[in-house]
Amino acid sequence: MSWWRRAAWEMSAVRGSVQRALAGPGPERDVTVQALKAAGAALLAWALVGWWWDAPMALMAPWSAVVLVQSTVYRSLRAGLQQMILIGLGTLLAAGAASLTGNTTAAMAIALPVAVLIGTYARFGEQGVYASTTVLFVLAYGSYSSSDIWHRLLESLVGALIGIGVNALILPPVHLRDVRDCLHRLPRDSAELLRTMADDVERGYDRHSAERWYERAQRLIRLLDDLRNARTWTRESYRFNPGYRMRRSVPALPSSEWDALWQRIADRLMSITGKLVDTAGEDRRLAAPPDPVLVRLRELLTAVAEVCEADEEALTESGPHTASERETAVQSAWDALADLKRRLHDHDTETATAIGGLVADLQLLLYDLAAPRPTEAAPTGYAQ
Template structure:
């Protein structure tokens, strides 16, 4: 019986075996490695181009500043490149001017470092520029260490930094501008898959004489859905940012994903699963906080949870392969089956035993909320 249930669970649409699924999830992160390689090559190309312009063509005396700025400004999104470019130019200008002023006033490199470095480090740490604040003290060190603080040197340093910034931002915006939407689709598919797997597991094991250990594992897995939702929120933020000021995102193939409102639905579904598994945990035979539901009620609960799991599995299938009439009909059939099993579960509410009625009633109410949120 258990082997048959396991085989049935592994055959659900879009579902791999549990061990294989966990292995694949641990390793597969579509798009991340490719994007990293592309961005690294673009940064190297931007640095080489900046050096060619300033060092080879213009013969600039501070040509190093251009590739230094260019390589740092091929960021993970075009918006981040623009923002970081403005911040970097500002920090380099501050570091250059403070260091040059300290050198002119003191007339001594060591004394200028003592005067300038505390100021530029404080500016870099306090200014709302994030990691770009490091450019203020490093630029000041370059200025003082190489003695390049004349008006001519300061002007060239700033001009070459601006040239490098323009090249870095331009390369990132024109050459395969990054569109970070793949993780949104991956995590959107993962949520209904995780819910389907958990519901099927609970249904299969609930009909047996379940105890505290099994119930704790269900509750732990239900809590783990929060982590996936958190990842999905972060992925959506990155995807949204990657579209800002991105001139080529409409020309790039991006992964289709459900709208942000979809996340709220699955957040509620995850909360329902946490409540259901917590109720089952507290009603476990060796737990004792709630009365254990009778076997007939557990069988009905298992039936409705199994049908709800099949609905979630169909949602995953629809996300992977797209909606069609057959999949919609199958989903509607599974949801109707779940509501039918829920009606039978409500009839299991005892009349006289208030303790048992409390545990069964808690399951009935939370499963009903789950089914309402699973509605199309």
């Protein structure tokens, strides 16, 4: 392939990626929008300070602006304050060291260790590097007169204000979509796991199948961690966000009580799948459930899957499952569980022990699924 054909192919691939990123909501679009905003803020800062004002330290404005288009408006404000403090400290350190020594190398030897040490202060976070880089800029360009210091601080401030303003006023980022996605995935992934378990139980499961169930149950626990992180990001993204009142409202999402409920459900599923792993394979530690028990277990798992599907559809107020159908599925699950309890006395002690452990976990799972569903949420629902 010739170089120009390869270049055309690569340009086409890049264009397609950008089009897909901007086509609809999703993480790719969010990243693309923030990148374009950062570039736009830098260009605006340069046009104002470098082209219109023709300032002597014009580079400081776009340098500050581009990094202050952060993932939330709150982070832009916090980073802007940190950045101005560090640039000021770095400038003063460099100017003081240069005035004291009269030599660039000696001034670096004095100012840089102190600047790097200041930058390691935990409260400065990722912005800490600005102390040492400012020292390098000041000393490398020899710009440490009182006039240069004021120009550097002023142009940094202008760039910071532009970066923060662009982030706050142009599509201010809100991370509600991540919360909504996790909320939907919990009941949906649980339902898919339960239906897979029901199908495998009907055909006769082995240890490999049971271990795959357990791994999928573990992923539900990790998904709950993602949900908690997403809620934290969402709360932060509303702080100092002028788009709070500007965005189109959407139906309220369940509160954090929903997270606690699904934490219990995920824990029950991990316990159930773990016990089924112990009943399979040659080195099993619990007796394998007999076929009549597996038939009732399949019916119970199918009914519980329908309950989870109804919960997922309730979040969007759409889908074939109605509230009455959910209640019917819950009742079917309780009936299947009652039949499993009655069969405990029909088996030897080892088999009864295995079935009893499953019955206990399944009963706790049904209690959690039958509990009232939390629906209240903080008034932070906005369209993405």
